[in-house]
Amino acid sequence: MEQSYGKLKTEVLKNLGLLENIANQRKIVHLVEYLGEVKQKLLQGRFNLVVLGEFKRGKTTFLNALLGADLLPTAVVPLTSIVTLIQYGERISAKVTFLDGVVEETTLDELHLYVTEEGNPCNEKNVKLVHLEYPSPYLKDGVVLIDTPGVGSIYQNNTDETYNYLPKVDAAIFLLSSDQPISRSELDFLKDIGQYSAKTFFILNKVDYLTDLDKKKALEFAKKVLAEKVGLEEINIYSLSAKLALDGKISGDDEKIKASNLPAFTAMLEKFLLKEKGRAAINATCNKGNNAAGELQLGLELEMKALGIPLEELKAKIVLFDEMVINLRQEQEDNGYIFQGEKSKVYQELEHEITVFQESQDIMIVKEIEQEY
Ligand SMILES: Nc1nc2c(ncn2[C@@H]2O[C@H](COP(=O)(O)OP(=O)(O)OP(=O)(O)O)[C@@H](O)[C@H]2O)c(=O)[nH]1
Numbered sequence: 001m002e003q004s005y006g007k008l009k010t011e012v013l014k015n016l017g018l019l020e021n022i023a024n025q026r027k028i029v030h031l032v033e034y035l036g037e038v039k040q041k042l043l044q045g046r047f048n049l050v051v052l053g054e055f056k057r058g059k060t061t062f063l064n065a066l067l068g069a070d071l072l073p074t075a076v077v078p079l080t081s082i083v084t085l086i087q088y089g090e091r092i093s094a095k096v097t098f099l100d101g102v103v104e105e106t107t108l109d110e111l112h113l114y115v116t117e118e119g120n121p122c123n124e125k126n127v128k129l130v131h132l133e134y135p136s137p138y139l140k141d142g143v144v145l146i147d148t149p150g151v152g153s154i155y156q157n158n159t160d161e162t163y164n165y166l167p168k169v170d171a172a173i174f175l176l177s178s179d180q181p182i183s184r185s186e187l188d189f190l191k192d193i194g195q196y197s198a199k200t201f202f203i204l205n206k207v208d209y210l211t212d213l214d215k216k217k218a219l220e221f222a223k224k225v226l227a228e229k230v231g232l233e234e235i236n237i238y239s240l241s242a243k244l245a246l247d248g249k250i251s252g253d254d255e256k257i258k259a260s261n262l263p264a265f266t267a268m269l270e271k272f273l274l275k276e277k278g279r280a281a282i283n284a285t286c287n288k289g290n291n292a293a294g295e296l297q298l299g300l301e302l303e304m305k306a307l308g309i310p311l312e313e314l315k316a317k318i319v320l321f322d323e324m325v326i327n328l329r330q331e332q333e334d335n336g337y338i339f340q341g342e343k344s345k346v347y348q349e350l351e352h353e354i355t356v357f358q359e360s361q362d363i364m365i366v367k368e369i370e371q372e373y
């Protein structure tokens with residue numbers, strides 16, 4: 001198993017290298033960078049587990065609950081505006097990377113000044129990413145937990161931030177909310193995620209709002225819609241309350257944690273990270289390679305088409321030109337005949353006039369000679 005994983009990894013890295021070469025030759029800088037990053041990620045064994053969903057589904061609260069601390073800011077209004085990466089570190093630290101490449105240390109207390117719509121409206125501070133380090137067992141072995149801005153809110157910049165990050169997703173945790181039935185836009189978003197993510201986990205959050213009967217109905221509805229509209233049969237949707245789980249973890253209340261149903265999800269996640277992460281990483285890398293290959297192919301096709309258009313036009317022009325030459329020759333010939341005809345007509349008339357003139361002159365000369373003699 002380990003050997004076949006190693007072989008697969010080598011094969012995938014080789015193919016990514018081939019794509020990188022093509023992108024390099026064709027000077028497609030963003031693809032060269034992207035493929036380089038994808039290769040590095042596979043080589044270093046990093047795994048991007050990204051929390052995704054529409055705005056206010058409880059993504060950030062869920063991440064806090066998973067890590068057992070109030071790390072990232074949450075609110076009732078659309079809030080997260082910047083992608084935040086959480087990696088393993090023995091001590092807690094936070095760094096802000098700006099769009100110009102400058103990196104600054106910050107504190108958890110000041111995070112809201114960079115990663116929220118309130119503290120950093122429309123990203124006026126030009127933040128690219130925020131990196132946190134935190135000593136959680138979920139983050140061992142290269143797992144990077146990533147919080148993203150919710151899509152679909154009035155803040156288009158938040159939707160764009162998350163969409164721009166999709167190509168880096170290896171696996172996704174997709175949050176739905178039990179107080180709002182799954183929507184058309186959530187289904188569209190899921191299809192987009194599917195292009196990159198090797199595995200998507202589903203959470204139906206905020207079930208503390210519902211009675212057991214309503215919880216069952218909400219779950220059945222979400223499953224039915226995902227099966228019918230996205231073709232996702234046999235999926236597990238974990239219904240839980242991130243808020244209750246976070247409260248329970250912070251206060252050390254095991255009853256609350258149990259009632260939140262978070263343990264059912266974490267048990268599955270731990271198993272996945274232990275046993276299936278390697279395969280998922282390879283699959284996700286193949287998805288990324290396929291997408292890059294698709295982009296390269298599209299570019300080549302467009303270029304070939306662009307080259308083909310003048311060729312076609314040129315051929316048509318040559319045909320037209322040949323026709324024009326034939327027409328001109330014909331016209332020239334016709335004109336030649338007309339010209340010849342006109343010329344002899346003029347000659348004839350001239351000859352006639354000269355003859356008449358000569359005759360009249362002859363008569364006059366004869367008359368003059370007769371008068372003299
Ligand atoms: N009742 C209840 N409220 C929750 C739960 N999870 C989150 N919330 C609340 O929902 C609101 C939104 O939570 P956030 O974690 O900020 O949601 P988000 O998806 O990160 O929001 P954006 O980053 O703006 O997209 C907050 O007021 C949370 O306290 C839950 O399980 N139950």
Ligand SMILES: [Mg+2]
Pocket residue numbers: 059060061074079080148149150
């Ligand atoms: Mg958030």
